[in-house]
Amino acid sequence: MAKAVKNKLAQPFLKWAGGKRQLLPEIRKYIPKKFNTYYEPFIGAGAVLFDLQPKKAVINDINKELVIVYSVIKNNVDELIEDLKKHENNSDYFYAIRDLDRKPEYKQLSEVERASRVIYLNKTCYNGLFRVNSQGQFNVPFGKYKNPQIVNEIVLRAVHNYFNLNDVPIYNKDFSEVVNHAKKGDFVYFDPPYDPVSDTSSFTGYSLDGFNKDDQLRLRDLCVDLDKKGCKFLLSNSATDFIKEIYKEKGFHIKIVSASRSINSVASKRGKIDEMLVMNYEPNSN
Numbered sequence: 691m692a693k694a695v696k697n698k699l700a701q702p703f704l705k706w707a708g709g710k711r712q713l714l715p716e717i718r719k720y721i722p723k724k725f726n727t728y729y730e731p732f733i734g735a736g737a738v739l740f741d742l743q744p745k746k747a748v749i750n751d752i753n754k755e756l757v758i759v760y761s762v763i764k765n766n767v768d769e770l771i772e773d774l775k776k777h778e779n780n781s782d783y784f785y786a787i788r789d790l791d792r793k794p795e796y797k798q799l800s801e802v803e804r805a806s807r808v809i810y811l812n813k814t815c816y817n818g819l820f821r822v823n824s825q826g827q828f829n830v831p832f833g834k835y836k837n838p839q840i841v842n843e844i845v846l847r848a849v850h851n852y853f854n855l856n857d858v859p860i861y862n863k864d865f866s867e868v869v870n871h872a873k874k875g876d877f878v879y880f881d882p883p884y885d886p887v888s889d890t891s892s893f894t895g896y897s898l899d900g901f902n903k904d905d906q907l908r909l910r911d912l913c914v915d916l917d918k919k920g921c922k923f924l925l926s927n928s929a930t931d932f933i934k935e936i937y938k939e940k941g942f943h944i945k946i947v948s949a950s951r952s953i954n955s956v957a958s959k960r961g962k963i964d965e966m967l968v969m970n971y972e973p974n975s976n
């Protein structure tokens with residue numbers, strides 16, 4: 691694998707549902723030692739991308755606001771940092787910014803202003819998640835944090851440098867459309883929205899389109915295609931019977947790992963749930 695000199699400051703700068711920081715030690719064990727282009731079609735906050743920092747990567751997410759944030763960091767980081775400095779950490783200001791996407795003038799905001807809004811809301815909203823209602827409007831309340839780090843200039847500049855010193859196009863499409871060009875020798879890491887462990891634990895606030903069982907099957911079929919093309923893939927998901935079954939029946943390798951998750955805002959419900967890693971290569975021969 692062609693690897694850039696890794697800059698530890700280039701790291702996730704958003705708190706994102708399903709963030710993979712805690713699972714990284716497990717994931718690292720199964721990353722192939724060699725590959726050409728790296729693909730990450732469900733990028734979220736990018737914990738695995740920034741851990742690897744490959745020289746050639748293709749990243750994607752269906753969440754348009756998130757993709758705007760990455761594009762602005764890549765192309766316009768100075769203006770973004772200036773814009774972030776204007777924000778205030780108080781309830782009236784928070785709700786004025788939050789509710790912009792309920793108003794017609796939202797369409798007039800520049801991409802820098804939109805990216806700045808998402809970062810600001812992520813740092814100051816309750817529990818720091820990105821959640822929208824059925825109309826696509828951000829609906830997390832004010833977090834009342836004393837001193838949130840709204841402008842993390844060092845990290846934003848490090849991410850900007852990683853994007854610009856390497857070849858990292860960023861897309862806003864369905865996952866199935868971005869790996870079309872993957873070739874033999876490429877490696878894809880999939881971190882889709884998890885199959886819900888139970889109905890009450892289901893978290894479907896990523897974007898307007900929830901990710902259902904048909905999508906999980908579509909993804910599984912894509913893995914079969916990639917395998918046939920000679921690409922390697924690694925996928926994380928919750929260890930539900932459904933997910934285990936659909937990958938086992940195709941003969942892929944499965945590793946069950948347990949990790950603590952912090953999606954649940956009720957501390958007592960933050961337990962350990964089993965997660966699984968699926969790959970199309972021998973877990974120890976990577």
Ligand SMILES: C[S@@+](CC[C@H](N)C(=O)[O-])C[C@H]1O[C@@H](n2cnc3c(N)ncnc32)[C@H](O)[C@@H]1O
Pocket residue numbers: 706707708709710711731732733734735736737738750751752753863864865866881882883884896897901
């Ligand atoms: C589990 S999160 C990824 C978390 C990420 N690995 C991290 O460390 O933060 C799943 C991501 O998939 C995105 N997503 C949902 N449906 C999608 C689709 N059909 N195609 C591409 N991305 C999708 C969501 O917007 C979300 O950012």
